[in-house]
Amino acid sequence: MSWWKLLGVLLLTYVIIAGFTVPLKPGIALVSPQSTASNSTLKLSIEGYNTHFESGKQSLEAWLRLDSIHGVQASTITVKNENLIEATFAVGSIENEFADATLYVNNNIDKTAFLPSAIRITKNGDESNFSKQLIPFDRLSSKPGFLFPYREILNETIRNTFFHVALWMAMFALLIVGLYNGFQYLRTKDIIYDSRASSFNMIAIVYGLLGLATGSIWARYTWGTWWTTDIKLNMAAISMLIYVAYAILRASVDDIDKRARLSALYSLFAFAAMIPLLFVFPRMANVISLHPGNGGNPALGGEDMDNTLRMVFYPAVIGLFLFGRWIATIRTRIETLFYKKSQLE
Amino acid sequence: MKKSFLLILTLIIPILLMAQASQDFLRSTGKIYSVVAALVIMFLGIVFYVWRLDKKVKQMEDDWDD
DSSP states (O other): OOHHHHHHHHHHHHHHHHHHHSOBOOEEEEEEOOEEESSEEEEEEEEEESOOTTTTGGGOEEEEEOSSSEEEEOSEEEEEETTEEEEEEEEOOOSSSEEEEEEEEEETTTEEEEEEEEEEEEOOOSOOSSOOEEOOTTTOOOOOSSOBOOOTTTGGGGGGGGTHHHHHHHHHHHHHHHHHHHHHHHHHOOHHHHHHHHHHHHHHHHHHHHHHHHHHHHHHHHTSSSOOOOHHHHHHHHHHHHHHHHHHHHHHOOSHHHHHHHHHHHHHHHHHHHHIIIIIGGGSTTOOOSSTTOTTSOTTSTTSSOHHHHHHHHHHHHHHHHHHHHHHHHHHHHHHHHHHHHHHO | OHHHHHHHHHHHHHHHHHHHSOHHHHHHHHHHHHHHHHHHHHHHHHHHHHHHHHHHHHHHHHHHHO
């Protein structure tokens, strides 16, 4: 057994265990009501996730942020249980027609849980008896430790990053290996390169189809639908159709050399077609996508990926690639045996 | 044709089953079970491919005997 096969399996084992057991940071799941008028008293019910409102009662504070630095602190907080509080805010006047206020709940155990645009405040009069305060940003901090970030709507499904996203990355790496071997076949006409190229392309196609299926489930529980007209979904589906045609092409040609030449040429075309479909079109200006990281900024940078996610995501990509390489080498060996047998006859 | 039909079936049946399953369950505990569902689909898809490879080897074994 080669070391990389074991490494692939170990990495995937680590990914499944860490990917499912590392907890999420404390977050705010739901507030109600979700809108109010300025210059009024607001009684807000706040539902937390992985929070310790009861245990951290002594240091509990809640803030509504009205502009970049100012906000209002909750005058009273009633703790119902670890994950539920009721806070009363005296909301003052706002400058614009409306403000989407971010909610911060802070305590010693959870540090700061926050919900961006938690409440829409509509303007109701200019004068105010309520005073605004400076938000104590020095006191607000994220809970330290090996914890995955909490995002509203995504919740625990942020863990799909290690499966759905990693499948696409591993697919792309496998396709590059397949493409390289296709080139080598066209250069040398050695049939071993055709076996390798087709094996790597086939497992990559399987990964791609699974990427579509896992993405569909993720979409169902976050965007609320199995499939949308999102550009990345449709472009990925088109590039998968192009690659499925590759599999059909191979199945429909019986002559070994002809099949090798045709499929190597076709895979060049398929790969060249995939680059604009997956990497250029979704990043073009004026393209709206539900996927993170579109419209110029890559998904792996910025705030969509944090370092704790990366510590599981990169092993997932490498593990899936090595596992795919293992399956591809098994198929290569089968193909080689087929070829040797056909030479004997 | 039969193979690709089976492939599609393998991927779609779990999705349909989940659509029938209690929405409350899949949405409970921060929707963690939808991640489990994605992992199960991934596993089944790879198993299906390995099963097809297995059939290929079987075909060669049978040819060898002839």
